[in-house]
Structure formats: C-alpha cells, structure tokens
Amino acid sequence: MIDLKLLRERPDEVRASQRARGADPAAVDAVLAADERRRIAVGRADTLRSEQRQLGKKIGRASGEERAALLEHGKELAAQVKAAESEQAEADQALVDTHRALPNLIIEGVPAGGEDDYVVLDHVGTPPEFDFEVRDHLDLLERLGALDMERGAKVSGARFYFLTGVGARLQLALLTMAMNRAVAAGFTMVIPPVLVKPEVMEGTGFLGAHASEVYRLRDDDLFLVGTSEVPLAGYHAGEILDLSGGPRRYAGWSTCFRREAGSYGKDTRGIIRVHQFDKIEMFSYCRPEDVQDEHQRLLNWERDMLAAVEVPYRVIDTAAGDLGASAARKYDCEGWVPSQSRYRELTSTSNCTTFQARRLNIRYRDEDGRNRTAATLNGTLATTRWIVAIVENHQRADGSVVVPEALRPLLGLDVLKPA
C-alpha cells in the first residue's frame, strides 16, 4: 500500500505513476474519496462513543428515577453507537479495498510502458562464437545424464523434470556457491517454509493481478510460494525492527512453485520455464532513505554471481507496466542463451519501497524514537534456470561442458562429459 499521507498531499505524482504503468489514474481518486468518507465516519463514531462513556459513568453513580431516565437515554445512545460503528466498519473496508488495489508508486526515471519498453543499462561479456552446431541445454543435459524431462512428465506432468547425476550436483554446487557468497556478504541464511498463509501471500502482493500463478491448497487454506521472497517478507510481519545498524539481510534457499498459467506453448523445451525450481533469494529490510543504495547493492551481488559463472549478460531497467504491484523499480539481469541467440532473465531485483512493509505492518524505530514503515527489497542470486545458461555457454563440440572455475571446487569436476 502507498502511504496515504503522500497520496493526499501529492495525488498528481501517483496519477502519473498509474499512467506510466498503463493503469487507471482514477484509482487514485477512488482511494481519496474512500479516505474522506472513512475520516468522517471515524469522527462521528468517536464522538458518540465518548458520550456513551460519559453517560455510563453517570449511571453507575445515579439511583432511583434519575437512573431510570439515564438508562432510557443510554439505550438510544447504544443504538446510535451501533449504527455509527457499522458505518465506520464499512468505510474502513471500502478504503482498504481501494487502497490495496493501487500498485506501488514508481520511482522517477523508470521507463514508462509495457514489457518491451525496458531500457538496457549495461552489457557485460561477449556472446561466445562457436565453430560447430550449438546444442540447446536440453540436448546437452540429456547427453550428460543430467536431466530427465520425460520421466518428469510421467510422474508429475508437463513442466516437471528430474535433475539427475551431474545435473543435481551442478544445481547443488551453484546454489551453494550463491549461498556462500551471500553469507560472506553478511546475509543470514534461511531455509523458510514454502507453504504460507493467505495473509502473507496477500501481503507480499502476489494475489492481485498474478493470483492465477499461485498454487493454492484449498483444503488447508495455504499457498505454495513462487519465491522465498514471500516467507522472508512475512518473517518480520507485524514487528518493529532495529535498523540502526543498517539493513537486515536474509538469503533464502527454497523450492519455488509456479502454475505458469497462460504460458501454454512458451518455452516448452527443457527447464527454462517449469512449475518447480530452486532458488537463492536475497531479501533486505532497510530504512526508506537507504532503499535506492540498497537496490544497487543487491544488483551488484547479482552481477558478481553472473561474473563467477562466466555467462555474458545485460542489465535492464524494467518498464513501469511490467513491474509487479509491489515494485517501484526492477532491474533484471538477462544471461545469454546461445541456442536462442537472445538474453533470458536470470535474476530480478525489485525495490518495493514501503509498499510491501506497509501491507505486512513491518516497522522500525527511527532516531527520534518514532515507529516508521520499513522498506523491503529482494533479488535473485541463483536459480535452476542458470543451469541453462551455464551449460550452453560453456559447451564444446563433443557435447561436453567446461565447468566455470568458481564452481569447480564445489562440484569436484572440471568438465562434464557425455556418458
């Protein structure tokens, strides 16, 4: 949720943000109207309750006829209070509904427009030239005995797979390297629950436009997370943090589940787009004034990881219309995929400013002892999809794959060879 005070004071900025996202600027006015209605309702109910309490005191002391008259008045007042409270409750709900529906205010400089309106900020590395026919990751991994899609489909359906042998070992090495780096940078390692309650899923903003992406267990009223961002954001929900020592940083290791509804026919080969994968996710809680610097730091840690696996990549500043509801700005690092001759998303780091924390009621105490809403950010350090870029970029004519230097000690192999 956007800060209501900001919304009242600078509605034009929020309307402009809505336009940049391709969303309706009138949503702003709906919130303002609901806010006005609520404040009037609260004022009325407060006044009536105050009268009722005064009267209650009198009745306690009164006796005889006076008491009977007061009791009569008390009944009237009770009815009025009840009516005023129900109006207050309705007005509250109406405000919450319109307020929650409004996506985060974008940061100045974020490109306007949709999916294709991103701005490329940087290119790192050069796509490799091959003097042989390039194999795609599925071909390579199957030859290596690293991936079994057919049995994945047999056991669980389309977009499921088994990582086997060196495939499983490669993923473990990759995620371990990511986690080791995170821990070295001061992150607290976390293995979170991957089933969460509705209020946590809702609080992180995933039940809005992307609700159909989320697996839901109706019998138990739980959701499977699509990223450990969800439990890591919920981790400090309702708390008041001490951020005087700088940002609180967590690195989550978890399996992620996505329904991939509406992506029929896209990326059906291999493990680029799957229902279940593993990920190391950075999550940071910080003061709002530090949030843009922190976003750059998360981006830099992602870039360090990409450098370590020796994959060429570019960095894009995602356009407003392609941001999630919670994000105010998002940078993606896209790795080169030789078989497709294009860049594909490998990391994504979002600055959620205070939007997510306000929904989840995460605060911190500032220097003056005031409780203020914290800011949250998240970013990817490694995922199963990275295996695609690693094996394709490091393949050789015979179908073997050279293991990037940094992964060798963790994997215990220099080259992956077909069986």
Added chain:
RNA sequence: GGAGGAUUCGCCUAGUGGCCUAGGGCGCACGCUUGGAAAGCGUGUUGGGUGUUACAGCCCUCGCGGGUUCGAAUCCCGCAUCCUCCGCCA
C-alpha cells in the same frame, strides 16, 4: 483426531459486571540528589486512529471475531496460538 489448561503494557503479575476508563513489581529513559557513582525520591514507559502549525483533546487496543448489557479484561458463543495428556504416524 480426542481431552484438559493457558493467552493482561519489553518481562513478571493483580484482576470474578460500574472505585480497572487496567493496579503493582522488574527493566528502561529522564530529572532531583552527589565531587562522581550507588541507594533514595520524582516523572515517564503497548501499539494504532483522529485531530492540531505543533501541543492538547477524543476514540480504539486485556490473543482474534461475534454476542448479552446503559456499561465487559470480567458473562455467553466461535476461532487462533502455545502447553500437557491420549490416539495415529513418515
């Protein structure tokens, strides 16, 4: 899955329909005192809403949601969490 118990301001605790519109202790903060400190004394110390230039004021908050009542921490109903016991179980 079943039975019982618990949930009050950071911690401990008082509390059985109107002197609780929540008291006390610990801790913490500030002040007085002191050469300095301890002790002592005094003041403050949940979170939120509304309101104000800022205060003040007012309202809500005793795990959560309903109900009874002029009035609920207190009575009634439902739920959650934790603990104990029984059953089942990788």
